[in-house]
Amino acid sequence: MSIIEAHNLTKTFRTLKRQPGFVGTIRTLFSNEYEEVRAVEDVSFAIEPGELVGYIGPNGAGKSTTLKMLTGILYPSAGTALVDGLIPYEQRQANSKKIGVLFGQRSQLLWDIPPRDSFELMRKMYAVPPARYAENLTYFTELLELGPLLDRPVRQLSLGQRMRCELVASLLHDPKILYLDEPTIGLDVVAKERVREFIRSVNSQRGTTVVLTTHDIGDIEQLCRRVLIIDKGRLLYDGSLTAIKQRYGRLRRVRFSVAAATPLDGLDGVLSALGPDVTLADGEDAGHFAVSFDPHSVPASAVTKLIVNRLDVTDLAVEEADLEGIIRAIYRREEGQ
């Protein structure tokens, strides 16, 4: 049985219509003109226990709003959510015991006290048995290499250090489900890697179901086997990453390095003779260029052979379809409609 179900989940915000400028601001105060924002519209999906799902989409797509309905913070305008047998926005307290939540932009730790004290508060709030709490704290502290950080006031921690503590805070009560809203935002590459590694372990070793929103392509590639793509409140795609690459990312590229002075005149014509999808991709950098092609109609070997026979190639690399480009294309396609 699915652990998270969204059935035609919809959220419409009704806000006062703003008028531009200073006078407009004053007018807005007395106005009763409303406008509606359809933040989430008719979204349905089901997530199985133990899955790690990426919920992605451009700014304002409706990701956080969906998570807020699933976590019980917001009431839907229409449709329903069912999380491990509970209706989250109606059974908030029971639901909160089952879930861990991290909103990367907001802190759940108290600023002036060390994380260890905040954790202790949470232990009491969630009535975690002391032995289990100690076990969890040790496990997470080691996995995230927190050590001495636990005893420094949160305000003295760097963003990456704080985010690791936030992760611990969201997991101390052994939730079945973990919702992460941009957990790697603002982190450097090393900190991102550590957070990803941690999320992966919690998911695989503890079987925690994870729903993650992110703008970071690395998060998606390294963590999520399945993604849901949302834009303008509507679900555009629900499926595996591999299928996305197959469906939208037909093209592949081979990058070539040649001596800087090598003329590339006429190459375009020769390449297009191989097939209609074979094109010279970028030649702006002297000595480097790439050829993109559809591997279903032209084999990579035919492309490389042609180039190697004509030019003095010093290096080459075949690149898989690049996920960032594919996702950009999916977002853009929607915009054009």
Ligand SMILES: Nc1ncnc2c1ncn2[C@@H]1O[C@H](COP(=O)(O)OP(=O)(O)OP(=O)(O)O)[C@@H](O)[C@H]1O
């Ligand atoms: N409390 C609110 N009142 C009015 N409008 C809101 C409210 N919260 C969100 N919105 C609007 O709903 C839409 C979806 O917002 P949401 O925060 O869910 O987007 P998001 O996908 O999380 O974007 P981001 O990637 O920027 O975090 C936006 O147009 C936003 O302006």
Ligand SMILES: [Mg+2]
């Ligand atoms: Mg958001």
